Amino acid sequence: MQLGLSVSDSDVSSFTPLVVLELADDTKAEAITWLLNRIRDKQKNGGDGEGFLSDAECQYIIKHELDTLRAKNEEHVPGYPKVKLYPGKSVVRRLQSKGVLVQYFPLHNKEDLKRLSFSWYKKIKLSFQPLDDIRHYFGEGLALYFGFLEYFTFALVPMALIGIPYYLFDWEDYDKYVLFAVFNLVWSTVFLEVWKRCSATFAYGWGTLSRKKAFEEPRAGFHGALGFNPITGREEPVYPSSKRQxxxxxxxxxxxxxxxxxxxxxxxxxxxxxxxxxxxxxxxxxxxxxxxxxxxxxxxxxxxxxxxxxxxxxxxxxxxxxxxxxxxxxxxxxxxxxxxxxxxxxxxxxxxxxxxxxxxxxxxxxxxDMVLLRQSLATLLITSQILNQVMEAFLPYWLQRRRNKKVHKRMRRVMGDKELPLLEQVQLETEMNTYLGTFDDYLEQFLLFGYVSLFSCVYPLAAVLVVLNNITEVYSDAFKMCHVFKRPFSEPAANIGVWQLAFETMSIIAVVTNCALIGLSSQVKAYFPESETQMILIVVAIEHVLLAFKFILAFVIPDVPKDIQVKLAKLEFDSLEALKKRVSTHLYMCTYLQHANRKCDHLYDRPCQKVLHC
Known part of the structure; x- marks a missing residue:
């Protein structure tokens, strides 16, 4: 059963559900009442203002409240004497582990989803994705992924345009080989540095650029002894370092x-x-x-x-x-x-x-064996891309359509001719697959970036294949997010996180790999017929020069555009000025009231009541 359905469809005009909590079919009534009361404990009257928070932000707040819902002095879940509760432990995690709470997920907004789908993937067009709309509906984390996917695809176009004639004419000249490899190395560095600037621009527009994640709350499901945290000054679960090692x-x-x-x-x-x-x-x-x-x-x-x-x-x-x-x-x-x-x-x-x-x-x-290397790389690229499209989009969509038909038939048998769109929507989305996050999507792009940056000088059509793959990836990923998976909870993000480091590491490996491939070419070996050691030393020297150039280029290009830096500095300055004015006003009021109290004491020969505690 779903807690969100405690309100009938006739009340939809006054109640729009955002998150569904699915409980086991045999859940005790007293447990449901207790859970609802615990959820409402900390809620305060008032609203967030019309349009002040997006649906994704509202759902993120709800998820945070559910995750941080802690047990008080209850010994067990009402109706379940064997499900013990301990003060401070997560209520939701405990209910999930015991099978009382099956799942909870955000509900799709049909009208917003319809508008997003039309502007996102239903029209095949050569234009940018509606990243602001994606962010408003799914949150910053997913919007940044699609922004990176779009940027990566456009950045590959120069590599593809150079790679096509190189492959067709099969140039074997040494200078052309070196130029293509050097262009590959410069491209990988510039690509990553410019993306940092694009990412900062997106995050600033979405208000997450200065977001800090240094202090997070302890994991809700952790079970262990409590210890003192010298930073927060609170008791938190700890785990012995010796056992961890x-x-x-x-x-x-x-x-x-x-x-x-x-x-x-x-x-x-x-x-x-x-x-x-x-x-x-x-x-x-x-x-x-x-x-x-x-x-x-x-x-x-x-x-x-x-x-x-x-x-x-x-x-x-x-x-x-x-x-x-x-x-x-x-x-x-x-x-x-x-x-x-x-x-x-x-x-x-x-x-x-x-x-x-x-x-x-x-x-x-x-x-x-460069011939076998070219054949293996081409086969790996083509086969993996076909498998990914089938496993990530077509197969889940086919399975979802079958589930939707079964749910629709079951609803018709139970409800008859009654029209209950909200109930049917919840039942349909309950059967959908759960989106596991952007990890697998970023991993796929990371591996494709590796194929291009490491070995495209041997197989220059690699960039062309990746461009074609990413074009279809944009549409297939957009489709599965809208119609195959449950709506995921939004995740605020300022950048792509650890993946930036992963791509930069791959670009460094690409420098070493491309230099080694150049050293293995027959044209280079012809210049050093008698001294292979001298050739290796020269190749290593060139590699170090390119690495130095790469790091210098990364240092010269600022991660945040100048105009964004100015806006952030101005924002910080305005915040400090507002704080100064607030402190100044506060001190002035304190001085004024103290003077008024002294005057009052003098006139009436008795102390006056202080109206402000400074």
Missing amino acids: LRIYLVSVPFVLLCLYLSFYVMMVYFDMENWAISVYNENPNFGTGILLFVPSIIYAVVIEIMNLLYRYAAEFLTNWGEPEILLFSCSSFNNSYFNYCFFFFFCFQFNFVNCFASLFYIAFVMQ
Whole structure:
């Protein structure tokens, strides 16, 4: 049952539900009454003003209130004597763990969603996305993702335009090869630095640029001994450092090494399959055996996608189990905690980087087979993009349509001819999939950025394929957010967070990789027929020069545009001036009232009542 449906559809004109809480079908009435009373405890009369807060912001506030709802002196949940409660512990988390509260999620606004869908993806047009509307409906976190996706796609266009003629004419001249690799390196640096400025502009317009996340409340579901926090001066849950270290070094690290070993093992199996396909083709070259040459790469690409999915679950498990101290700062999802998110990201970064790029590095620098490298990269890109579109958009949409039909038939059987659109909408959205956040979406773009920045000089059409993928990604992601997934709770954000560091790390790796590829080219080796050591030293020197140029370029380009810096400084100045005026007025009133009281005492020969306590 849903708490939001305690109001009938006839009252919709006076009541617009924002968040649905789904309780188990057999929930006791006294537990429902108790929960409603606990939710209403801290509510105050008054409104937020017409249009002052967006729906996304209102839902974020509701979620915060639910997450921080703490037990008082109750010994157990009313109607459930076995569900114990402890003072200060999360009520919602306890109800979820015991199956009393099934889920809670924001409800879609049909009219706003219809307008957003029309301006976002229903019209195929060469224009920017309605990021302000996306932010108003879904929040800043999701709007920044779509802003980054759009920016990344436009930034890839110069790479694609240069890559097409390079691929068609198959230039082998050394100077052209070097120029393309150097352009690749400069592009990756400028791309990331300019994005910082764009991100700052978006965040300033949305009011989140100066948002601080340094002090978050302890994780609602943490169970542990209370300790004193010297910063906040409060008692908060703590976890012994010795136990945390034991879990990391005895369990987490060995498990990570095992997963990495598995990735390398699968890679070697792929090379065995590749050698077998090549031997078959050499024995009997024809159309069929020519097609067989691509089969190992396709199978390996599919296996990589499966392993990436399994590694994500493994990283989530290790983060939850192995780092409880870090989890203290998480509320209900990984995105709510920067510390927890970084640790989770660390695992996934290792797994996915090794899984996706290890074979390409092996082919490039151990086998030194550029033809196989180009073939493998093309197959990995095309296969992974097709699989992602099927798994992320088409399959969930097909499953959702089937669920919608079942829900509609069930509602007609139960309600008959009664028209209850709100009830039907809640039932339909209850059956929708839950959006797990932007992590997987950013991870996909990170891997695509790696393919382009690392090896596009060998396969220059990589940027073209990524542009085509991202164009379809914008529409498919927009569609699934509007019609496949439940509406997610908004997440205020000032930037893309730890992903900025991830992309910058990849661009540094790209410098080393491209310089090494240049050193392996036959044209470069021809200049050093007798001294390979001299060639290596020169390539390393060039690499260091490019890295220095990259860091200088990053330092010269400011992260925040000058006009935004001026506006922020002016805002801070106005705030200080307002504070000075307030303090000055306060002191003046204190002085005036003290003088008035002394005069009153003199006239009436008795002390007057002080009307203001300074």
